[in-house]
Amino acid sequence: MRIQVPATTANLGPGFDSCGLALSLYLTLDVLEEATEWHVAHDLGEGIPTDATNVIVETALSIAPDLTPHRLQMACDIPAARGLGSSSAAVVAGIELANALANLELTPERKVEIAAEIEGHPDNVAPAVLGNFVVGAKLDGEDFYVRHLFPDCALLAFIPQEALLTSESRGVLPNELAYKEAVKASSIANVMIAALLQNDLELAGKMMERDLWHENYRAKLVPHLAPLRALTKEHGAYAACLSGAGPTILIFAPQEKADDLLSVMKDFDTTASVLSLKVENDGSVTTR
Template sequence: MKIRVPATSANLGPGFDSCGIALSQYLTIEIGEETKNWQIVHHLGSNIPSDEKNLLIQTALDLAPNLKPHRLTMTSDIPIARGLGSSSSVIVAGIELANRLGKLGMTTAQKVTYATKIEGHPDNVAPAICGDFVVASFNNNEVDFVKHPFPNCDVIAFIPNHELLTAESRAVLPKEMSYRDAVKASSIGNVMIAAVLNGNLPLAGKMMEKDILHENHRQHLVPHLKKIREFCKIYGGYGSFLSGAGPTVLVLTPSENTEKLVTALKIYDHEAAIDVLSVEKEGVQIV
């Protein structure tokens, strides 16, 4: 049995800590035979634990403490600390591991709620579980969420050759904002979501680039965002936004303009990874 969890991108500009999409990169956990102790075979680096200290096992045992140890094989093409939900994918995989091995019979809502309480916000874990485009709210220990099909487009991921830890990126955010700015931020986010639901990607992309909740505060940590936005306008993209806490930037574009944008981005930074992705319609799956 294999558990497959998609990468995710949170925020989509003004949908801070609320909106997210699932993407066509994956973490895969292959469940092998029972063993005396938990074993995780992977090639993700020496800093990723290969035993019960791994976040995957910690999450599973927190949910189902009596699980019997197994030999697991972990593979992932989701880059670590790049704003594409690498840690969220592990949390979601851990929940599904406990759900399957422990025969818990968890509903989607239960999985989203549990994952959100671990992560602290639902913007990555909800689309990782549900797939597609998800808008979610976490208030008073309660999670409400809505999944909706995302309009068809290519998603170009500009992934810099350096990490940006979420803690560092969150540390630059203000602790409060004025009422006037809060209303403005809300209106921008509302129109962005409505445009996505209406299939209007040109308007959605425009609103994604008007965020005032976090991107302007993080600008100095991701100086490439401004240049990528210039390329987006020149070569016919719908819009661009910082993926999660960064440093990855996503560009939404009609497929006929993808090649031109990819070429421009590769010339701009030959060390960055440029991946052409799609919105993954399914969330966590048993393969």
């Protein structure tokens, strides 16, 4: 059995803790034979546990404590601590593992509910389960979300070598915003989402770059955001924004501008990884 979960980018600028998009990078988990204890084989480094303390196994056991241990083979091209949903992908993989081994027959809605409860909000986990573009909210323990097809465009990721933990990136955010500032921030997000639903990426891009919820505060942790935003704008991009908590920058652009943008992004920092991605439509998938 194989479980595949996509990477995700959250926020899209002003859609803070609410908007998410599934991307074409993947965590892949092959479920092999039964064993006396859990073992997760991978080549992702010593920081990722290979036993029952692995997040995938911990998540599965939190849902179905009596699961029979198995040997698992994990591969992942989602870079950790880069704002591309690696932890959410592991949580969703654990939910899929429990669902398959315990024959729980969880609905996609129930998978999102469990994952959002673990992660605290649905912005990464909802698109990881459902695919494509999801706008969601967790209110008083209840999940509300809408899935929609994202407009066609080039998606380019600028991934620095340096990691940035979500806890560190959240630590620079204010505890509160002035009422007028919050209203303005909300209006920007509303226009951005409305523009996306009408396939108007030019207007959506303008709003993506005017976020007031988080990017101004995180900018000191991601010094490449402002110059890369200016550079990609010069070469025809719709927008550049933090992917999740950063430090990855996601660039939205017309398809015909992709090759030129990839070249200038690589020249901007030769140590960074620059990837051309696609929207993943299907979300998490389990095949036997």
